[in-house]
Amino acid sequence: MLTQQFLADLQAAWQTHGRAALHQVAVENPGLFLQIMAKLVQVHRVEVGHPGDFQSAMNRAELLDRVGERVGEQGREMFERFMAD
Numbered sequence: 001m002l003t004q005q006f007l008a009d010l011q012a013a014w015q016t017h018g019r020a021a022l023h024q025v026a027v028e029n030p031g032l033f034l035q036i037m038a039k040l041v042q043v044h045r046v047e048v049g050h051p052g053d054f055q056s057a058m059n060r061a062e063l064l065d066r067v068g069e070r071v072g073e074q075g076r077e078m079f080e081r082f083m084a085d
Contacts, residue, residue, distance in 0.1 A: 004072070007075070008078070011078055011081070064076055064079065064080055
């Protein structure tokens, strides 16, 4: 699926350049940095769902199971790696 491949590529790019790229944009163009953060907050809200949807998760495994139900096993694995980092 194109979306899964894009997210995998995005994660690979983040692993290589993520922190350095964020720092560079924040220093060189703080306005753009804030725009990026605002867009991510909007997307995060849409992708995750409504506030409190995951509040009743009792532990990490249950939370990961719920993520997997919503985005599939590959998305769950990517989220698990993200949490570990």
